[in-house]
Amino acid sequence: MPKTISALDLNRSINSNNPPVVLEALPARYYDQQHLPGARLFPHDQVEQLAPTMLPNKNAAIVVYCASRACQNSHMAAHNLRTLGYTDVTVYEGGKADWEVNGLPFETSQDNVQAA
Numbered sequence: 001m002p003k004t005i006s007a008l009d010l011n012r013s014i015n016s017n018n019p020p021v022v023l024e025a026l027p028a029r030y031y032d033q034q035h036l037p038g039a040r041l042f043p044h045d046q047v048e049q050l051a052p053t054m055l056p057n058k059n060a061a062i063v064v065y066c067a068s069r070a071c072q073n074s075h076m077a078a079h080n081l082r083t084l085g086y087t088d089v090t091v092y093e094g095g096k097a098d099w100e101v102n103g104l105p106f107e108t109s110q111d112n113v114q115a116a
Contacts, residue, residue, distance in 0.1 A: 002078050003090045007102040010063060010092050014038060020061035020090070025073035034106035036065065036099060044073040047080040055086065063090045068097035 005013070013020055014037055023042035024035050031041040042050055042064070055062065062081060066073040078089045092098075099106070 002075060002082075004093050005063060005090050007092070007094055007098050007104060010036075011102075011104050013061075013063075018061075020063045021055060023062060023064045023077065025064050025066045025077040026071075030067070032109040034096065034108050036096070037105060037107050039065075039107070042077060044077040044080075047077050048084070051081060051084055051086070055081075058084075058086050059088060060086075061088045061090070062086060063092050065092035065095045065099075068095045069093050071095055 010022075014022060019038065022036055022039040024031050024039045025042055025044040027043055028041055031039070035041075040054065042054065044066070062078075064074040064078045064081070074091050074093070074095065078091045081089045094101075096106075
């Protein structure tokens with residue numbers, strides 16, 4: 001069983017002094033529409049290609065999410081990360097749907113462009 005986290009605990013962690021690396025395991029078009037604060041685009045079918053450069057520290061705290069509890073992309077990405085030797089991988093099973101139900105904020109790719 002993968003390690004999981006709730007929306008409120010993840011939000012608290014994202015806003016802490018030592019936030020985890022948050023990865024969205026969906027295609028770019030969904031990431032661009034909205035994503036969790038500070039999340040990085042990390043499609044589940046590109047884990048082996050992206051992990052070495054995006055995640056050089058295999059002991060870093062990583063949280064992977066996707067659209068909802070029904071979406072399995074986050075579980076696939078987390079499994080592949082653990083297979084590659086990452087030691088602290090958590091799945092946010094509720095994904096974007098749960099985040100929205102909890103009234104938590106999203107970012108868009110446009111937000112990141114304006115902030116740059």
